[in-house]
Amino acid sequence: MDYTERQRKIIDIVKKRGPITGDEIGKILELTRGALRTDFSILTKNKILNSKPRKGYTYLGEGNTSGNKLGDKQVKTYMGVPSVLTEESTVYEAIVSLFLKDTGSLLIVKDGYLSGIVSRKDLLKHVMGGKENHKSPIGMIMTRMPNIIVCLPTDSIHSAAEKMVEHEIDSIPVVEEDIQDKKTRYKVLGKISKTTITRIFVDEFKKK
Known part of the structure; x- marks a missing residue:
């Protein structure tokens, strides 16, 4: 699946610093957590990131998704x-x-x-x-x-x-x-x- 430049930045941040909260990611990107809500939703639902209360986001890996699956079509x-x-x-x-x-x-x-x-x-x-x-x-x-x-x-x-x-x-x-x-x-x-x-x-x- 193709991800936006900002989503790629989020993935990279979580890879290097995870577990990390949405607020902390927002500070790094100089954006509010609300502005990143859609990006977090996409990355967690596609199983690129995992989210846990009070712990934040961790990286699962991009091998968990397949662009050939019907549900992954854009x-x-x-x-x-x-x-x-x-x-x-x-x-x-x-x-x-x-x-x-x-x-x-x-x-x-x-x-x-x-x-x-x-x-x-x-x-x-x-x-x-x-x-x-x-x-x-x-x-x-x-x-x-x-x-x-x-x-x-x-x-x-x-x-x-x-x-x-x-x-x-x-x-x-x-x-x-x-x-x-x-x-x-x-x-x-x-x-x-x-x-x-x-x-x-x-x-x-x-x-x-």
């Missing part, structure tokens, strides 16, 4: 085109977009970065509440960052599937990290859904 190969609106869009525009594109959720951006997500359930609650759909901005009802589960294009299909199961969600935004002044923002690249992942496994079994 999200970027299969991600779809997301349905995106801006925070200034109205609830009415979101409803129209949701049904015209036949999708389960819409990604909301502000200044080009992911700021929220809205689902059919969110819109249904708003409509049933009798509120004005033509005037209400979508920002009023969306789920905001940082309460959104995301994945990177280099994440494995297995990792994305685990997140969907753990958080009971139907799709995940695929994003590119943009770190400025120790703050992480996300540019939307695509999305990966349960339907897509199911299709991948079905197609693979058909080949056997």
